[in-house]
Amino acid sequence: MSDSVTKYFENASSTSPIQTERVDSIVENVVRKYNNRSKVGINKYGTTLEESKEDTIAFIRHLQEEMMDATLYCEKLLKLINNAN
Secondary structure, eight states: OOHHHHHHHHHHHHHHHOOOOOOHHHHHHHHHHHHHHHHHHHHHHHTTTTTEEEEEHHHHHHHHHHHHHHHHHHHHHHHHHHHHH
C-alpha cells in the first residue's frame, strides 16, 4: 500500500469512535406490529402467508380490497378533519 493509504487506515482506526448499533424505535414499533398481525393471521387462517396456497389472482384481489379499505379510511379522516375545522 502507498504511504497515504496506510496513513488513512491508521488514522481512521485510531481516531474513529467505536460504532454501536443504533435502533430506530419507530421501526421497532412497526416490526412489532407486523409480528402481532402475523400471529393474528395465522390464528385466523391456520397458515402463514408464506405457506398460503392461494393463487396470484387471489392475492391481487386481497391487495385490491386492502387498498379500497385504505381509501375509505382516508375519506373518513378527511371528513373528521374538515368537521373539526
